[in-house]
Amino acid sequence: MNLDELKLSLIQPKTQVIVFGKDGPMLNSCQSMEDMSSFINSSLYDLDPLFKSMEPLIEGMHADSDPIFIPCVEFDFFGRKGFFDFQISVHPDYPELRAWLAVDNSSVYRYYQKIQQQRNELLMEKETRSKKVG
Amino acid sequence: MDSTNWISKKIALLGYHAVGKTSLISQFVEQKFPESYLSTIGLKVDKKTVELGDHRLELIIWDIAGQENMAHIPQYYLNGCGGFIYVIDVSRPSTYEDLKTKLHMIQSMVPGAEMVIAANKKDLLSESELEEVLSSCEIRPDISTSAKENDNVEDLFHMLASKLLAAHES
Numbered sequence: 001m002n003l004d005e006l007k008l009s010l011i012q013p014k015t016q017v018i019v020f021g022k023d024g025p026m027l028n029s030c031q032s033m034e035d036m037s038s039f040i041n042s043s044l045y046d047l048d049p050l051f052k053s054m055e056p057l058i059e060g061m062h063a064d065s066d067p068i069f070i071p072c073v074e075f076d077f078f079g080r081k082g083f084f085d086f087q088i089s090v091h092p093d094y095p096e097l098r099a100w101l102a103v104d105n106s107s108v109y110r111y112y113q114k115i116q117q118q119r120n121e122l123l124m125e126k127e128t129r130s131k132k133v134g
Numbered sequence: 135m136d137s138t139n140w141i142s143k144k145i146a147l148l149g150y151h152a153v154g155k156t157s158l159i160s161q162f163v164e165q166k167f168p169e170s171y172l173s174t175i176g177l178k179v180d181k182k183t184v185e186l187g188d189h190r191l192e193l194i195i196w197d198i199a200g201q202e203n204m205a206h207i208p209q210y211y212l213n214g215c216g217g218f219i220y221v222i223d224v225s226r227p228s229t230y231e232d233l234k235t236k237l238h239m240i241q242s243m244v245p246g247a248e249m250v251i252a253a254n255k256k257d258l259l260s261e262s263e264l265e266e267v268l269s270s271c272e273i274r275p276d277i278s279t280s281a282k283e284n285d286n287v288e289d290l291f292h293m294l295a296s297k298l299l300a301a302h303e304s
Binding site: 052083 | 144151152171174176178180181194195199200210213214227228
């Protein structure tokens with residue numbers, strides 16, 4: 001196994017690439033995380049409100065557009081619940097198509113969530129204490 | 135009801151951490167109050183359709199992690215936002231200090247967006263204490279709510295929905 005193969009074998013189980021038309025229909029997908037075959041031709045805009053609310057933004061992308069990057073989305077990825085980083089870009093060969101890269105970073109974000117939680121609770125405790133003293 | 139009476143709008147809930155943004159959404163969408171506090175990180179998107187007269191308004195609700203500094207909210211979280219609910223916790227003064235500055239900052243990020251200010255956790259205060267807090271805010275909140283007791287939650291979202299509809303029709 002060369003390094004590229006090794007890299008792919010480590011990354012692949014946590015990533016998925018989905019190609020869809022700019023007006024919504026899912027056209028193709030790898031099956032690394034979830035089997036999407038039953039969703040082919042379904043509109044992403046109808047499948048999930050996140051995409052629905054971004055419809056004008058995604059439709060309006062053109063060949064030179066920067067990818068849309070949405071980190072840390074708590075999401076039900078077709079049955080796989082977790083925290084994902086999303087990137088939506090214009091397909092390099094077909095400007096009317098979009099490529100959606102989904103990366104499951106649940107383990108990292110769950111760790112951050114614990115830290116965030118502790119921090120928030122400490123801040124609230126501190127405020128409650130100072131109110132009582134005041 | 136024809137399709138011209140069906141509108142879809144993206145809205146966002148903003149405010150400090152632990153003011154009850156996620157609980158308000160949970161109560162509104164699922165009629166549930168989370169038993170324990172779990173900090174939101176990043177964002178979560180939900181939706182619910184409300185009926186206003188002969189209109190159906192689909193609210194796509196972005197629950198954005200609490201921020202002390204509104205300037206830290208990524209701009210793309212707010213792009214295309216028709217309106218937002220700014221939530222304060224009436225039991226924590228830090229969540230409603232400098233309200234004017236914070237709201238101006240958000241309005242500059244989403245110009246033209248409709249706004250409702252919600253004073254949440256009203257169940258933690260007596261009526262007189264609540265009135266004292268509301269009066270002390272630089273901008274008086276539009277509505278007092280309790281996600282825990284499901285008090286005024288529906289009204290809160292309907293208030294924003296009405297503003298969105300009025301703006302849509304004007």
